[in-house]
Amino acid sequence: SQTIHQWPATLVQPVGSPLSLECTVEGTSNPNLYWYRQAAGRGLQLLFYSVGIGQISSEVPQNLSASRPQDRQFILSSKKLLLSDSGFYLCAWSASTSRTDTQYFGPGTRLTVL
Amino acid sequence: AQSVTQLDSQVPVFEEAPVELRCNYSSSVSVYLFWYVQYPNQGLQLLLKYLSGSTLVKGINGFEAEFNKSQTSFHLRKPSVHISDTAEYFCAVIMNTGFQKLVFGTGTRLLVSP
Numbered sequence: 001s002q003t004i005h006q007w008p009a010t011l012v013q014p015v016g017s018p019l020s021l022e023c024t025v026e027g028t029s030n031p032n033l034y035w036y037r038q039a040a041g042r043g044l045q046l047l048f049y050s051v052g053i054g055q056i057s058s059e060v061p062q063n064l065s066a067s068r069p070q071d072r073q074f075i076l077s078s079k080k081l082l083l084s085d086s087g088f089y090l091c092a093w094s095a096s097t098s099r100t101d102t103q104y105f106g107p108g109t110r111l112t113v114l
Numbered sequence: 115a116q117s118v119t120q121l122d123s124q125v126p127v128f129e130e131a132p133v134e135l136r137c138n139y140s141s142s143v144s145v146y147l148f149w150y151v152q153y154p155n156q157g158l159q160l161l162l163k164y165l166s167g168s169t170l171v172k173g174i175n176g177f178e179a180e181f182n183k184s185q186t187s188f189h190l191r192k193p194s195v196h197i198s199d200t201a202e203y204f205c206a207v208i209m210n211t212g213f214q215k216l217v218f219g220t221g222t223r224l225l226v227s228p
Binding site: 009032042043044045046049057059090092094098100101102103104105106107108110 | 148
C-alpha cells in the first residue's frame with residue numbers, strides 16, 4: 001500500500017532563517033505531488049505541484065520554492081523565512097493527472113516562525 | 115475561476131443528533147466535488163467524492179452528501195453524530211478541465227458534545 005511521510009512534524013524557526021521540509025511517498029511510482037499551506041481560518045492553499053522529476057509549477061508567488069530531486073521526493077524550501085510563512089504545511093500525492101484521482105495527504109508539518 | 119464557500123465556520127451539536135455541513139461552489143464549467151476530514155494536527159482524509167451518476171454519495175464513517183447542480187451545492191450530512199466526529203471538514207472542487215487542482219473551502223469545525 002502507499003504511504004506518504006513528512007518531516008519534521010513540527011518546526012520553530014527564527015525570521016530570516018532557511019527552511020527545508022521534506023515529503024516522500026512509498027508504494028507508487030511517478031506520482032503527482034503537491035504542497036499546500038493551511039493558515040488559520042483560510043483553508044488550504046495550493047503552493048506548488050509537480051507531475052515529474054524536476055517539473056515544478058508554482059501557484060502563488062511567494063517566499064518559498066519547491067524541488068523534486070527524485071521521483072517520490074518533494075522538498076519545500078525558503079532562503080529566508082518571514083513571519084507570514086507560519087502555518088501547517090501539507091504534502092499530497094495522486095496517482096495520475098486524471099481529475100477523478102483522489103489526492104492523499106501526509107500528516108503535515110507545523111511551522112512557527114518567530 | 116472556481117471557488118468554494120463553507121458559510122459555517124463552526125457547528126456545535128450534541129451526540130446522536132443529525133448534522134448538515136453546508137458547501138456551495140461557483141464554477142463556469144462542470145466540477146468534481148470532494149469532502150475531506152481533518153482531525154487535530156493530522157493530514158486530510160477523504161470522506162467521499164462526487165464524480166458523476168447518482169447525486170447522493172455515501173462515504174466513510176456514515177457520512178453522505180448530495181450534489182445539487184441547480185443550487186451549486188454539495189452539503190454533507192450524518193443522521194447521528196458521535197463524539198469522535200469532532201474534526202474540521204473541508205469541501206473541495208476540481209474543475210472538469212485543465213490540471214487536477216483542488217480548490218478548498220475555508221473549512222467547518224464540527225464540535226460534538228455529550
